[in-house]
Amino acid sequence: MSVGDAAAVGLGPYMNAVAGNCPYLTPATRTGQTRWMRYQPAPGSDLETIASKVQPTNTLVTEDGTAMLIDYALACGPVTAGRPDLETDRVPYRGALTHTTAPEIAQAVLDTSESEHIPVVAASDVWALGASLFWCWTGQRPVPYHEPNGSREGKLRDIAEGLTRDLALARPWPFPAFEEALMACLHPDPDKRPTSGELTALLAGMAP
Template sequence: MTTPDRRLALKANAPGGGHARNKAAEMEQENRHLIHLTKVGAVDAAYRIDAGLWESGRWLAVRWIEGVPLWRALALARGPEGNRPSVHPWLLGIARTWAQRLDALHAAGWAHADVQPTNTLVDSDEVHLIDYALACGPNETGRLPYRGALTHTTAPEVADAILSTSDDTHIHVQPPADIWGLGASLFWCWTGRRPVAYEDEEDRMAKHQAIAQGHTIPLGDARPWPFPAFETLITACLAPDPDRRPAAAEVAAVLTEAGQ
């Protein structure tokens, strides 16, 4: 959507669309999250524009973010032709700015809780995060129960919680799960393979069972070409134990130093 002075992304629920989740309630929740995250400086104040009701539910308007989803952005890097001197710092720059965005959330006590390629837009070598509907923050009340997001980037501890709790139990996602999502997304979009081995036709619970075991495909078996610095980063982010994953600030600092 374009107005005389800016471009907007307009979200609105689609009544009768057949979605299991309550999209109107999710949009209302995302609006609350954006208001709070803007106040604490974790999200750019220019991102949220307005929100309200329409005859069939709710709408939310946010600033249009330039960029392409991570999968499309890394298309060149997935082949051997991606092994170029110019591509190496570009990949590290994507990971660095992504970690910086997450660090702003984590420093405010929040987790994005839906870190995945579709919610990650790449503009040149800079990453922008979108879609805060499922974010988890401190002292939240009246929220929809979090029961996972995209299966392929779900952290082992979240997968285990989904398997071991009832469908109406809220799972409070912590920042290390975002770091897993970062590593899983980079693994997937660079190698073309999801980090945990399971068949597409398996049901969601079976996939969560595989993820909860914490075993990932060896990166050396999946990478399109060797890049030790990038491989070390991804491997660290995919540590099965959340306490052994680096914090977003640590990831950003290491990659800033590597780019100097």
């Protein structure tokens, strides 16, 4: 789905994490955001691009309640034999919105120079999705920063530690199945996070 495709479906309300707009966190929103987490460049194509910019304000909720991910300005393309290298001559990826930056990306940003491109994997988008859903549902960012008004570098160090807020204290109401899915997305180890397909299956049909 391109930005043009998103515009064609009509402008629905954005999920606004800062305001903690819980009414938009419907089963369709949760599942739709997961399904659109990775972009297919063309119908029938098997070439996937990691969005690399999953955050609440990049989620468009259409009039029928479907959630779609928009804005692929920082998308990271794969290097596939026989295909154009989508990573050639691109602006180096150095993370997107700080609050939805996965721990492994945060650490890589801290460990490398500003000119070095950081490859992104699907698991990093899963963490960003979990962070977005956490933020939208609770109205709080998932990582308890030591200095909330401090520098981006300080926030990235906190994220890289892999710590998150206690969801039991931040949640607006108990929702065990959803909480389990959220915290699975926010696992500090990328290999232990669910895939987008597994997460879609977990979230589909959930009701508080």
